[in-house]
Amino acid sequence: MSSTPERWDARFDVPPTGSGPDAESARRNGHRPVTAPAARPPAPPEPADEPDTSADEPTTRPVAKKTVAKKTVAKKAVAKKAVVRQAVAGSATPGNGPSGSAVGDRPGDQWDRRVARGLAFLRRRLAGDYEVDEFGFDPDLTDAVFHPLVRVLYRDWFRTEVGGLEHVPAEGAGLVVGNHSGTVALDALILSAALRDRHPSHRYLRLLGADLVFRMPVVSELARKTGGTVACNPDAERLLGNGELVGVFPEGFKGIGKLYSDRYKLQRFGRGGFVSAALRTGTPIVPVAIVGGEEIYPMLADIKPLARLLKLPYFPVTPTFPWLGPLGMVPLPSKWLIEFCPPIPTAHLRDSADDPLVVFNLADQVRETIQQTLHKLLERRPDPFGP
Amino acid sequence: MTPGGTSGAPGVVVVTGVGRFLGANLAARLAADPRIERVIGVDPAPPNPELADLLSDVELVRLDLDSLGGLLIDLDVDAVAHLALVTAPDQQHGGRAAMKEQNVIGTMQLLAAAQRAPRLRRLVVRSSTAAYGVSFRDPAVFTEETEPREVPRGGFGRDILDIEGYVRGFRRRRPEVTATVLRFAPFIGYTADTTLTRYFAQPVVPTIFGRDPRLQFLHIDDALTVLHRSVAEEHPGTFNVAGPGVLSLSQAIRRAGRVAVPVLEPGLAGVAAVARTLGFGRYGLDQVDLFVHGRVVDTTRLEREFGFTPRSTAAAFDDFVRAHHGGVVVTRDQLAAAEQLVLESIRQVRSTVRERS
Numbered sequence: 134m135s136s137t138p139e140r141w142d143a144r145f146d147v148p149p150t151g152s153g154p155d156a157e158s159a160r161r162n163g164h165r166p167v168t169a170p171a172a173r174p175p176a177p178p179e180p181a182d183e184p185d186t187s188a189d190e191p192t193t194r195p196v197a198k199k200t201v202a203k204k205t206v207a208k209k210a211v212a213k214k215a216v217v218r219q220a221v222a223g224s225a226t227p228g229n230g231p232s233g234s235a236v237g238d239r240p241g242d243q244w245d246r247r248v249a250r251g252l253a254f255l256r257r258r259l260a261g262d263y264e265v266d267e268f269g270f271d272p273d274l275t276d277a278v279f280h281p282l283v284r285v286l287y288r289d290w291f292r293t294e295v296g297g298l299e300h301v302p303a304e305g306a307g308l309v310v311g312n313h314s315g316t317v318a319l320d321a322l323i324l325s326a327a328l329r330d331r332h333p334s335h336r337y338l339r340l341l342g343a344d345l346v347f348r349m350p351v352v353s354e355l356a357r358k359t360g361g362t363v364a365c366n367p368d369a370e371r372l373l374g375n376g377e378l379v380g381v382f383p384e385g386f387k388g389i390g391k392l393y394s395d396r397y398k399l400q401r402f403g404r405g406g407f408v409s410a411a412l413r414t415g416t417p418i419v420p421v422a423i424v425g426g427e428e429i430y431p432m433l434a435d436i437k438p439l440a441r442l443l444k445l446p447y448f449p450v451t452p453t454f455p456w457l458g459p460l461g462m463v464p465l466p467s468k469w470l471i472e473f474c475p476p477i478p479t480a481h482l483r484d485s486a487d488d489p490l491v492v493f494n495l496a497d498q499v500r501e502t503i504q505q506t507l508h509k510l511l512e513r514r515p516d517p518f519g520p
Numbered sequence: 521m522t523p524g525g526t527s528g529a530p531g532v533v534v535v536t537g538v539g540r541f542l543g544a545n546l547a548a549r550l551a552a553d554p555r556i557e558r559v560i561g562v563d564p565a566p567p568n569p570e571l572a573d574l575l576s577d578v579e580l581v582r583l584d585l586d587s588l589g590g591l592l593i594d595l596d597v598d599a600v601a602h603l604a605l606v607t608a609p610d611q612q613h614g615g616r617a618a619m620k621e622q623n624v625i626g627t628m629q630l631l632a633a634a635q636r637a638p639r640l641r642r643l644v645v646r647s648s649t650a651a652y653g654v655s656f657r658d659p660a661v662f663t664e665e666t667e668p669r670e671v672p673r674g675g676f677g678r679d680i681l682d683i684e685g686y687v688r689g690f691r692r693r694r695p696e697v698t699a700t701v702l703r704f705a706p707f708i709g710y711t712a713d714t715t716l717t718r719y720f721a722q723p724v725v726p727t728i729f730g731r732d733p734r735l736q737f738l739h740i741d742d743a744l745t746v747l748h749r750s751v752a753e754e755h756p757g758t759f760n761v762a763g764p765g766v767l768s769l770s771q772a773i774r775r776a777g778r779v780a781v782p783v784l785e786p787g788l789a790g791v792a793a794v795a796r797t798l799g800f801g802r803y804g805l806d807q808v809d810l811f812v813h814g815r816v817v818d819t820t821r822l823e824r825e826f827g828f829t830p831r832s833t834a835a836a837f838d839d840f841v842r843a844h845h846g847g848v849v850v851t852r853d854q855l856a857a858a859e860q861l862v863l864e865s866i867r868q869v870r871s872t873v874r875e876r877s
Contacts, residue, residue: 245870248863248866252859252863253859256858256859259774260774260775260852261767261770261772261774261775262852263771265766265767265768267816268660268661268734269768271768348656349730350728350729350730350731350785351730352730354730354731357732357734358732362659362660363657363658363660365659367659367661367663368659368661371659371660
């Protein structure tokens with residue numbers, strides 16, 4: 134049962150997760166893959182496509198840079214700019230040679246292409262012309278809407294620095310195991326957006342979530358469309374068997390729902406189901422330490438009766454929530470550090486997936502690695518809200 | 521055991537539920553198969569007149585399932601294909617009580633008769649992916665081994681669980697009979713007419729707010745192919761039968777050019793009840809559960825055993841859309857034209873602004 138040969142094949146035969154589409158969407162997202170970590174000023178999108186010739190009014194350029202994707206502003210800014218050389222990028226305007234009489238001579242400026250791309254995206258969405266995998270993952274939507282939103286958070290708001298990316302496998306399955314924190318599980322979203330952006334092969338992280346997430350309308354669909362699924366062994370093993378990078382937070386609600394005074398103290402790791410999933414598929418485990426999540430919504434108290442009433446695992450009281458109402462939902466701008474640790478190979482332990490001793494030992498090893506890395510990172514970051 | 525082997529083709533086949541679309545079509549296919557000598561169609565009701573042409577080569581017997589025992593023995597029947605299932609209660613024909621009578625009691629009677637038939641070698645039972653039940657803790661993809669975590673709320677789902685339970689009992693008592701249980705995904709296609717196809721055929725389609733279930737469909741022709749081969753060949757076991765790939769409900773509605781109207785889940789049961797009493801569709805808890813949870817199955821076992829892959833969910837749905845273009849609100853071409861129009865006008869505006877500045 135544990136040793137199905139197809140699993141092996143799938144694990145090693147999976148093509149590198151589409152460098153073609155990845156490369157393209159990275160360009161579309163306007164993000165430079167690996168620059169200096171935590172590029173603080175919002176890098177001008179698509180630096181390669183910036184107008185290289187005489188701008189009429191160079192003073193308007195910063196305006197254009199900051200107001201990303203606001204069409205009206207964009208239009209004006211571009212209209213004042215001089216133009217570029219390239220032809221309109223293909224698919225958005227099919228068979229439209231010199232595109233439109235009005236701008237036939239200068240079709241390739243970047244705003245024009247951005248508008249065309251946005252419209253093509255809208256049309257695809259409205260016509261249902263996109264692919265969804267069996268878990269409900271919608272890469273088209275994730276790349277075009279979800280990751281850009283999270284990117285603003287992790288790059289500009291949290292100034293996230295990511296290290297140890299070389300430890301995340303460039304292709305094939307991998308199980309990323311992290312510490313959970315922050316009252317709201319933002320760390321999972323930021324981890325997945327950071328991997329997509331900063332990893333050399335732009336990998337998607339397929340998150341495993343508690344069933345509570347999938348009970349809630351809207352939230353459940355967001356989780357599925359961005360690549361998440363229910364944390365259960367059949368799903369974890371299926372994803373790993375397909376050669377996906379799977380992200381899991383074994384602390385669960387114990388991790389995100391802990392008080393601020395317990396910050397960066399790893400909670401219990403449950404039954405170690407994630408370890409047996411990794412063992413059954415022979416997948417390396419990549420521990421990851423995330424610093425910064427604990428300060429975004431520092432939880433001062435947990436009103437247990439209210440939590441029970443609302444059937445939630447906890448009801449948080451933070452310096453801003455529930456006092457400031459919706460304003461309390463704004464996370465505090467802490468400084469984030471994410472560090473991937475060297476992978477722990479499991480291929481030689483495939484037959485021990487049901488051996489509780491092996492499973493617990495491995496879970497402990499992962500837990501210790503994360504805890505020690507957390508301490509190291511905290512020393513590097515004396516001020517939680519520093520630059 | 522080998523796929524495609526003809527040596528094991530049964531001589532005399534009984535098909536139940538020939539009064540309905542699936543049964544009539546299967547009986548017609550079997551009657552056209554030279555390997556099979558005799559096809560007997562059983563249904564308590566006379567067949568739908570539209571299906572009469574199909575059944576010209578089929579011997580029809582109007583019989584209730586409780587008096588089937590004598591027929592199976594007298595005619596030396598080799599194989600039985602049990603398709604007489606009702607998927608949704610029909611108020612004109614006794615509602616839920618009659619549906620349960622037909623599904624559960626009917627299957628019990630059929631299996632009791634089959635158990636006493638000495639020459640019977642093969643039993644094919646129509647089941648449904650509803651056998652997996654619904655739960656928020658369900659894995660995303662069901663394999664044949666997945667056990668249902670919660671008993672479904674809908675009548676059809678519960679009937680399916682009962683039916684599969686009786687088939688398990690039959691397998692224990694008659695281990696030498698090859699029993700094939702086919703768990704079908706919802707049927708769709710050019711000719712299919714089911715609760716779900718009627719749902720997608722409306723111009724405005726109600727959905728559940730905040731839920732976008734993953735759906736799988738099976739083209740009705742592929743369902744018939746698998747049924748036919750299960751009767752004619754030896755394929756013991758339980759199989760998921762569904763089109764590979766997944767469509768989300770919102771995506772399916774958009775592909776069909778319909779408009780989705782999200783309804784709050786507590787309200788939906790009420791809306792469905794009102795619609796039912798107005799004789800306006802037969803939605804029940806089965807549909808509500810499907811539209812909250814979605815249902816995706818793994819078809820690896822089918823592909824390996826039958827060497828056959830049904831056409832994909834998306835292709836099957838496209839075939840359905842071609843047949844029901846009447847209620848389309850927005851077409852793909854219109855969307856593409858609108859896209860070009862907006863793009864052109866933006867370019868026009870920009871070029872005029874540029875010329876003025």
